Amino acid sequence: MNVAPLTELFATESKSLLRFLTCGSVDDGKSTLIGRLLYDTKLLFDDQIATLTKDSRKHGTAGDELDFALLVDGLAAEREQGITIDVAYRFFNTERRKFIVADTPGHEQYTRNMATGASNSDLAVILVDARQGLLTQTCRHSFIVSLLGIRHVVLAVNKIDLVEFSQSRFEDIVADYTKLIAPLGFETFQAVPLSARYGDNIMARSARTPWYQGPALVEYLENVDVAEKAVARPFRMPVQWVNRPNLDFRGFAGTIVSGSVRPGDSVVVAGSGRTTHVKSIVTRDGDLAEAVAGQAVTVTLEDEVDVSRGDILADAVHRPERADQFAAQIIWMHDEPLLPGRPYLIKMGTRTVGATFTEIKHKVDVNTFQKLAAKTLTLNEVGVVNVASRDAVSFDAFADVPETGAFIVIDRLSNQTVGAGMVQFALRRATNVHWQALDVSKEARAALKHQRPAVLWFTGLSGSGKSTIASLVEKKLYAAGRHTYMLDGDNVRHGLNKDLGFTDADRVENIRRVAEVARLFVDAGLVVLVSFISPFKADRQMARELLSAGEFIEVFVDTPIEIAEKRDPKGLYKKARQGLLANFTGIDSPYEAPENPEILLSGGEKSAEELAEQVFNYLSERNYLHSDEDAGDWTI
Amino acid sequence: MPNVSSNRLTHLQRLESESIFILREVAAEFRNPIMLYSIGKDSAVMLHLAMKAFYPSKPPFPLLHVDTTWKFREMIAFRDEMAKTLGFDLLVHTNQEGLAQGINPFHHGSSLYTNVMKTDALKEALTRHGFDAAFGGARRDEEKSRAKERVFSFRTANHGWDPKNQRPELWNLYNARVKPGESIRVFPLSNWTELDIWQYILAERIPIVPLYFAAERPIVWRDGQMIMVDDTRMPLLPGEAPEQRMIRFRTLGCYPLTAAIDSTAATLEDIVQEMLVARTSERSGRLIDHDDAASMEKKKREGYF
Ligand SMILES: Nc1nc2c(ncn2[C@@H]2O[C@H](COP(=O)(O)OP(=O)(O)OP(=O)(O)O)[C@@H](O)[C@H]2O)c(=O)[nH]1
Ligand SMILES: [Mg+2]
Numbered sequence: 001m002n003v004a005p006l007t008e009l010f011a012t013e014s015k016s017l018l019r020f021l022t023c024g025s026v027d028d029g030k031s032t033l034i035g036r037l038l039y040d041t042k043l044l045f046d047d048q049i050a051t052l053t054k055d056s057r058k059h060g061t062a063g064d065e066l067d068f069a070l071l072v073d074g075l076a077a078e079r080e081q082g083i084t085i086d087v088a089y090r091f092f093n094t095e096r097r098k099f100i101v102a103d104t105p106g107h108e109q110y111t112r113n114m115a116t117g118a119s120n121s122d123l124a125v126i127l128v129d130a131r132q133g134l135l136t137q138t139c140r141h142s143f144i145v146s147l148l149g150i151r152h153v154v155l156a157v158n159k160i161d162l163v164e165f166s167q168s169r170f171e172d173i174v175a176d177y178t179k180l181i182a183p184l185g186f187e188t189f190q191a192v193p194l195s196a197r198y199g200d201n202i203m204a205r206s207a208r209t210p211w212y213q214g215p216a217l218v219e220y221l222e223n224v225d226v227a228e229k230a231v232a233r234p235f236r237m238p239v240q241w242v243n244r245p246n247l248d249f250r251g252f253a254g255t256i257v258s259g260s261v262r263p264g265d266s267v268v269v270a271g272s273g274r275t276t277h278v279k280s281i282v283t284r285d286g287d288l289a290e291a292v293a294g295q296a297v298t299v300t301l302e303d304e305v306d307v308s309r310g311d312i313l314a315d316a317v318h319r320p321e322r323a324d325q326f327a328a329q330i331i332w333m334h335d336e337p338l339l340p341g342r343p344y345l346i347k348m349g350t351r352t353v354g355a356t357f358t359e360i361k362h363k364v365d366v367n368t369f370q371k372l373a374a375k376t377l378t379l380n381e382v383g384v385v386n387v388a389s390r391d392a393v394s395f396d397a398f399a400d401v402p403e404t405g406a407f408i409v410i411d412r413l414s415n416q417t418v419g420a421g422m423v424q425f426a427l428r429r430a431t432n433v434h435w436q437a438l439d440v441s442k443e444a445r446a447a448l449k450h451q452r453p454a455v456l457w458f459t460g461l462s463g464s465g466k467s468t469i470a471s472l473v474e475k476k477l478y479a480a481g482r483h484t485y486m487l488d489g490d491n492v493r494h495g496l497n498k499d500l501g502f503t504d505a506d507r508v509e510n511i512r513r514v515a516e517v518a519r520l521f522v523d524a525g526l527v528v529l530v531s532f533i534s535p536f537k538a539d540r541q542m543a544r545e546l547l548s549a550g551e552f553i554e555v556f557v558d559t560p561i562e563i564a565e566k567r568d569p570k571g572l573y574k575k576a577r578q579g580l581l582a583n584f585t586g587i588d589s590p591y592e593a594p595e596n597p598e599i600l601l602s603g604g605e606k607s608a609e610e611l612a613e614q615v616f617n618y619l620s621e622r623n624y625l626h627s628d629e630d631a632g633d634w635t636i
Numbered sequence: 637m638p639n640v641s642s643n644r645l646t647h648l649q650r651l652e653s654e655s656i657f658i659l660r661e662v663a664a665e666f667r668n669p670i671m672l673y674s675i676g677k678d679s680a681v682m683l684h685l686a687m688k689a690f691y692p693s694k695p696p697f698p699l700l701h702v703d704t705t706w707k708f709r710e711m712i713a714f715r716d717e718m719a720k721t722l723g724f725d726l727l728v729h730t731n732q733e734g735l736a737q738g739i740n741p742f743h744h745g746s747s748l749y750t751n752v753m754k755t756d757a758l759k760e761a762l763t764r765h766g767f768d769a770a771f772g773g774a775r776r777d778e779e780k781s782r783a784k785e786r787v788f789s790f791r792t793a794n795h796g797w798d799p800k801n802q803r804p805e806l807w808n809l810y811n812a813r814v815k816p817g818e819s820i821r822v823f824p825l826s827n828w829t830e831l832d833i834w835q836y837i838l839a840e841r842i843p844i845v846p847l848y849f850a851a852e853r854p855i856v857w858r859d860g861q862m863i864m865v866d867d868t869r870m871p872l873l874p875g876e877a878p879e880q881r882m883i884r885f886r887t888l889g890c891y892p893l894t895a896a897i898d899s900t901a902a903t904l905e906d907i908v909q910e911m912l913v914a915r916t917s918e919r920s921g922r923l924i925d926h927d928d929a930a931s932m933e934k935k936k937r938e939g940y941f
Contacts, residue, residue, distance in 0.1 A: 017647050045917040074780025075799050076933055085800055088783040089776045091829045098647060100827060112804040116786075119806040240660040245693040253689070255657045284691035294645045296656035296689070309664050333804050347809050350664070408809045415813040417803045 015093065018221060019100045021117045022156075023145065024127035025137035026106035029158040031084050033127065033196035034103045035068025037218070040203050043092045044071070055079070062197060072103045085110055087117035096222040106137055111144070111380040112333035115420060118145050119406075122226040123152040125217070130163045130193075134176050140366040140380070146184040147329055147382065147422060149402045152226050153181070155191040156217065160209065161198055167211040183369055188224060192217050233293070234318035235259035235267065236396070236404050238349035239311045243298050251282055251298040252307055254350070257403035259315060260292040261299070269305055270312040270320050270394035276303040310351035312394045312404065320404060323426035324392040327361070330377060330385050334411065334418035337376040338385075339505050341512045343542040346389065346421065348407035354390040354545070355409075361385060375505045377419075386427060398422035413538055445525035449483045452624045453522040455547060456615065458531040459540060459594065460557030461586050462572055463564035464603050465611070466531040469557060472612035474529050480625060485521050487514055488531040502583045508539055515543035522551055527624070535585045537592040555615060556594045559603025561586050648836055652685065655824040657808060658787060659689040662769050662822050663696050665812035669769040669822075670762070673699040673726070675711045676888045677844050678773030678825055681833055684842045685824065687722065698725035700761055700770075704753040705730060706741060706890040708866050714845045727765070731757035741892040742871055750893075755938055759795045762819065769812070769820045777829040778918070781933035787826050793817035797936050830918055834911055838904040847885045848907065850899045854878035861895035886918045 022030040035052075038044055044052075052071055059079045060067035072088045073079055084105040092099050102117030118124065124145040128138055145153065155177050163169045174191045181189070192201055193209050194217060200206035201216045215223070236258040243251035261267070261278055268275045281288040282298040291297045299313060307313070314320050332338050338357060346355045363374040363383035377383045398405030402422075409419035446453045456473065458466040467488050477484050493500075497513055500506040511534050521528045534540055544552040564586070565573040576584035583589040599618050601611045619625055645653070662669050671686065673679050686695040701715060719726035731739075734752040741749045762770060776783045786802050788810040803811055814820060825833075837844060855862040856870075856878050863870075865878045870892065872878070883896035884907075901907045 015647065017650065046915045047917055072780070072783070074782075074784050074933070077800055086784050086802055088780070089827070090783060091777050091827075113802075116804045116806060120808075240657070241664045241690075243690065243693050249692060251692075253660055255653060282692070284688045292645070294650060294653055296653040296660070298691070345813075347811065349809075350661075403807075406807050406809065408804075408806055408811060410811055410813060415811070415815065417805070417811045420804070420806045 015096065015098050017098045017100065018123065018224070018226065019102075019121045020123040020125060020221065021087075021102040021104050021114075021121040021145075022125045022127060023104045023114050023118065023141040024106055024156075025129070025132070025135040025141075026083065028106060028127040028129045028132075029069075029194075029196040030106060030127050031069035031072040031088075031103050032062075032067070033125070033156065033158065033194070033202075034088075034090055034101055035071035036196050036199060036202055037101070038071055038090060038092055039066075039068060040199060041092045041094055041218075065197070068196070083107060086113045089117075094218060094222055099221065108137060108140070108380060111140065112331075114141060115144055115148065115331055115333070118148045118150060119420070121150060123154065123221070123224065124150050125154045125156050127156045127158045127194075127196075128173055128177070130157050130159050130166075130169055130173065133173050134180060136367055138177075139180060142181055142184065143364070143366050143369065143382065144331060146181075146186065147331065148420075149398065149422075151187040152224060153186050153189055154217070154220065155189070156194045156196075157191060158194045158196050160193040160200065161195040165193070165200075165208045167209075170209075170212070188226075190214065190220055190224070192220065233258040233401060234315040235261050235265070235313075236315070236320065236401060237261070237297075237299065237313045238351075238404065239307055239309055239313060240350050242308060249300070250304075251300045252313065253296075253298045254313070255296045256291055256293050258293050258401045260290055262290045263287075266316040267301070267313050268316040268319055269307050270314050270322060271310070271392075272306060273322075274303075274305045275316045276301045276305050278302070310349070312349060314394075320394045320396050320401075321426045322392050322394045323428065324389050325358070325427040326387055326395070327424040327427060328385060328387050328407070328421045329398075329424065330357075330383055330409070331420045332377040332379060332381050332383075332418065333420065334416060335379055336411075336418070337378045337504070338409075338419060339376055339508045340385075341505075341508045342538055343412060343545065344418070345410040345412055346387070346407045347410060348393055348395060348423075349404055351393055352410075353393055354412075356388050357385045358388045359386040375503070384424070387421070395423050395426075397425055399424075411538075412541060442523045442525065445523075449525050451482050451525070451527060452550075453525050453527060454551050454553055454619075454624055455518045455522060455528045455530055455543070456553050456555055456619075457518075457534070457540065457543060458529065458555045458557055459534045459597075460559060460603065461561055461564045461591055462533055462584070463567045463569055464557040464559035465608055466533075466557050468608045469555075469601065469611050469615070470529045470531040472608055473615045476612060476616045477527060477619075477625075482527055482625065483525065484527045484529060486529045486531070487518060487521075492517075504583075504589075507536070511536075511539040511543065515539075515546050518543070519546045522547060527619075533585050533591070535589065535591040537594070540594065553599065553618070554594055554597040555599040555601060556597035557601045557603050557611075558593070563604040648832065648839065651828055651832060652688070652836070654808075654827065655682075655685045656689040658810070658822060658824040659686055659695075659771070661808075661810055661812065662771065662820075663690065665810075666769040666820075668765070668767050669697045669771070670700045670727075670765065670767040671695070671697055671771040672758075672773070673701050673715070674773065674889075675701065675707070675715045675845060676773070677833055677837060677848060678775065678828075680842050680844050681828070681836055682771065682773045682824060683718070683722070683724075684840060694723060697771075698727055700727045700729060700765075700767075702754060702757045702761060703728050703730045704749075704757070704890050705735060706753070706869075706892060708845075708847055708864070708888065708891045708894075710847055711845055711888060714843075718843070727761070729757060729761035729764075731760060740869075741890060746893050750935070751938070755935065762795065767819060768814055769822055771822050771824060773825050774823050775825050775828050775830070775833070776823075779932050781936060785823065785826070785936075787823055788812065789821045789823065790814070791819045791821055795819070796938070797821075799933060799937070831908075831911055834904070834908045838908060845888060847888060849903070850882055850884040850901050850906075852880045853883050853896070855881050855883060855896060862897075863894075864891055864896055866891040 055070045056067045061082045088103045104114035104117040170193045237254045237256045239252045241253040265278045279300040340357045360374045361384045362371040396404045405423040407421045411418045518528045575581045576587040739752045786805045854865045884899040901910045
């Protein structure tokens with residue numbers, strides 16, 4: 001056997017690594033290029049080439065030739081449709097470097113998968129079909145790549161074989177592109193004329209483009225310097241896990257994302273602001289004298305300070321920001337639009353916290369990078385928003401320390417990742433705003449009234465009987481000497497919410513305000529009856545989460561739409577059917593029925609009086625009406 | 637994110653740290669995680685990384701081995717030895733129904749056999765114990781549908797994978813949220829290549845099953861591939877006698893479905909050298925992957941690891 005490779009083995013250890021992605025519009029040849037790179041760098045095994053030959057005959061889009069895209073498009077659906085759907089990660093290396101490449105989809109529908117690939121890359125190869133020039137997706141991808149912090153781009157003008165290797169065509173596209181990306185401020189930029197299918201200017205300069213004097217693609221990728229400018233970044237380590245094997249050891253496990261740390265260094269726990277010193281840096285291979293960004297370690301501290309998952313250990317001098325309101329750029333990734341006021345979760349570092357978007361400052365047109373006014377962000381849109389988190393969080397501006405300035409947005413109901421965010425700056429120091437600790441508490445106010453405060457949240461279609469039943473319940477409560485208040489469309493829509501219409505965004509805001517008011521009334525010790533269609537689960541969930549356990553009682557008035565429409569007390573169904581009322585729940589806007597309401601009322605079957613009785617009995621059986629005996633027990 | 641700050645680390649150190657980060661995220665975010673231990677070289681590396689990630693504590697999850705009863709005998713011995721020396725809780729699960737029906741790779745075909753004794757068995761074990769996260773040692777360089785998979789790969793309550801609708805996965809901000817019954821398969825070795833694995837085993841001196849090293853072993857030929865006769869259950873053709881041959885394995889699984897290669901590589905250094913000149917992929921030695929086109933993706937959708 002050949003002995004040479006062993007030296008090569010140890011040589012690979014000192015090779016640097018470049019992570020890059022290919023992106024650009026549909027069919028520009030991204031996957032073909034990656035397949036070609038694997039083939040030309042001799043990284044394909046014989047059996048893989050045999051499979052490729054067979055596959056090219058079956059699914060190929062390159063006539064009788066090998067369809068290199070099939071090496072990368074690994075999903076059955078991709079091969080059938082001849083497109084890329086999700087990002088593929090491939091590995092190859094040359095004499096000089098190791099590469100991890102993410103081949104991303106060009107289809108607009110799958111932009112989120114492109115962003116997935118871009119988020120872990122240092123450089124982007126943006127492909128353009130020489131026949132087509134710049135397309136919307138070219139602009140969108142360039143923009144997203146810059147948002148995600150990539151500073152290095154290569155413009156690959158592909159399919160140059162199909163424009164007779166034309167120099168002027170190449171130069172026109174390069175001129176257009178240079179103009180496009182001027183505002184994005186990339187650090188390095190290189191344009192290469194390419195034929196992914198035939199291999200021109202990939203490994204070596206092609207004789208068919210004698211006018212091109214620059215480097216071949218691989219040559220360029222082997223040499224481009226993507227190392228961060230040597231600025232000393234502050235120490236940051238988000239705590240992942242508290243390591244507590246026995247009483248004598250308490251360590252904080254995490255990966256250093258910025259800067260470096262040594263025993264004796266002064267550090268701050270970003271959440272509490274407590275400072276202490278690093279005692280030791282523990283690994284299974286022995287304690288370290290220093291640990292640097294990228295290393296996964298376990299840190300012990302000199303003092304017994306309170307640290308848990310989600311905290312950041314940081315340089316005591318250059319501390320992260322801490323706030324519960326901040327401005328951020330958002331890339332939206334879900335079919336359901338971002339709605340201001342709707343509760344989401346954000347995961348930032350190792351911390352997950354409830355948050356809402358309080359305002360969309362603007363969205364960005366991806367073709368012109370112009371700012372546009374917006375009420376929502378829809379799938380693949382990019383914008384700048386204000387975020388309010390339920391608790392204060394620690395972070396840096398994404399531009400300063402990307403690792404502590406990035407977050408994802410998660411939908412509370414579906415658990416889907418629906419957006420990516422990059423913090424710009426804190427809006428105000430949350431530490432300046434304290435909750436006033438009140439001596440006269442909710443409990444005290446309720447005790448004075450001899451009742452347990454709660455919200456009865458009536459939800460159901462228009463005409464289902466919500467208000468009728470709610471007011472019967474209120475009469476019964478009043479008769480029993482209870483303090484109540486009723487919130488419904490009539491007294492809220494005309495005053496507090498008269499600025500709101502019936503779009504999805506306005507409906508969310510409408511419910512948010514009602515829920516907040518209901519919460520204040522509960523705080524005042526009242527039994528609140530809320531009667532709103534409130535068609536969206538997420539909004540009712542938000543209301544529920546504003547209140548303590550047992551305080552939110554969801555009452556689903558389950559009246560079939562045929563019956564509600566027949567009743568049509570305000571003539572609204574008729575109007576909606578005639579197309580005179582847009583966004584009418586049940587007709588052209590959905591009603592998301594509760595899955596586990598506390599009280600289910602069969603609207604079509606029983607009389608309003610019987611249903612009101614059912615609600616009253618629920619309250620009575622669960623001790624909402626006799627609180628003096630068990631004032632201490634707030635659970636049901 | 638463009639993590640260039642880690643330029644001071646070597647390639648293997650970067651991979652190691654990335655994997656440790658993933659292991660810790662899972663331990664911190666899930667209620668009931670499990671590590672699938674298949675006894676092969678990737679599992680050996682994954683286990684080694686788990687020991688590092690939680691040191692000085694023990695990894696806060698047990699190991700699960702899905703035993704088809706057709707593994708090489710040396711694998712089982714090695715498994716029990718590792719669990720003992722490292723002090724792991726080891727769960728071993730076999731599909732009892734399949735066993736009772738005598739499902740085996742010789743008479744039922746590799747496809748049915750794999751479905752019943754591996755895929756179904758795995759799903760059964762995951763459901764029975766209510767695991768909400770399961771680590772697997774799969775790498776993206778192994779196969780083209782694996783190259784498409786997330787590090788945190790979401791599974792429905794039926795353990796299905798929907799490759800057309802994966803959650804976006806940005807930076808290292810892994811979304812660990814699942815509803816009851818749903819789970820996440822987690823692949824801490826996603827970005828390792830086969831060569832990385834061997835270099836790391838060599839650098840860290842990680843113990844591996846001796847079958848990876850060349851030795852004289854009894855084999856028979858099946859469809860042009862060398863199959864080791866590991867026990868007397870292997871049906872021999874009339875007049876057939878196993879031949880002794882210098883072989884080793886590049887990948888390990890059920891012995892009737894795992895082809896050997898000719899090799900004299902008896903040390904880790906030899907193996908790495910051999911790898912550097914290899915002309916076939918590691919999976920070419922796995923008989924189940926060839927069953928039909930796109931077979932791996934299909935298996936994965938159904939819940940195979
Ligand atoms: N003539 C010619 N055809 C090419 C070249 N590069 C790619 N193609 C062809 O263009 C078609 C699309 O190529 P793909 O590689 O699938 O394109 P893609 O950019 O990956 O497409 P998506 O991932 O779906 O966005 C295929 O038929 C390729 O063979 C080239 O340089 N010259
Ligand atoms: Mg493609």
